Amino acid sequence: MPDQLIVKIIQLNNSENLPLPHYQTAHAAGVDLYAAVEGEIVLDAGRWTLIPTGIAVAIPVGYEGQVRPRSGLALKHGIGMLNGPGTIDADYRGEIGIILFNFSGKPFAINRGDRIAQLVFARIEKASLVTVDTLAETARGAGGFGHTG
Numbered sequence: 001m002p003d004q005l006i007v008k009i010i011q012l013n014n015s016e017n018l019p020l021p022h023y024q025t026a027h028a029a030g031v032d033l034y035a036a037v038e039g040e041i042v043l044d045a046g047r048w049t050l051i052p053t054g055i056a057v058a059i060p061v062g063y064e065g066q067v068r069p070r071s072g073l074a075l076k077h078g079i080g081m082l083n084g085p086g087t088i089d090a091d092y093r094g095e096i097g098i099i100l101f102n103f104s105g106k107p108f109a110i111n112r113g114d115r116i117a118q119l120v121f122a123r124i125e126k127a128s129l130v131t132v133d134t135l136a137e138t139a140r141g142a143g144g145f146g147h148t149g
Helices: 073-078
Strands: 008-011 029-032 038-045 048-052 056-057 063-068 079-081 086-088 097-102 108-111 117-125
Touching: 038 048, 073 079, 097 117
Parallel strands: none
Antiparallel strands: 008 056, 029 117, 038 108, 048 097, 063 086, 063 117, 079 097
């Protein structure tokens, strides 16, 4: 097995009695993030709110954290993320927050300890952007959204 990525994590004051993020299965790509709310928050239909997770991380340089919605919340309740996937940069040290959005037509309750999102760690590449006068031609060209039917 190759060397494993080490990500340092701090549990903040609002994370008392919540589990640390962890992989639910041996081959899961992401760790679950938990709602560090007091009591219940009701997210009305068509609304969004920032949900704290009670953790902060130190992601190594050359990596990012990709915050993604949970498929079960989307399928069963119409709950997603307003900015999903979100990016956590290697130099960010604040609490991870999740902007949940209620796409359904009815209110949804979020309780302390609910699994609300997942966090995937990915290697990134820095690019050097070079200004040119033209770009190489391709079969697709400038065809955009829905151009293939």
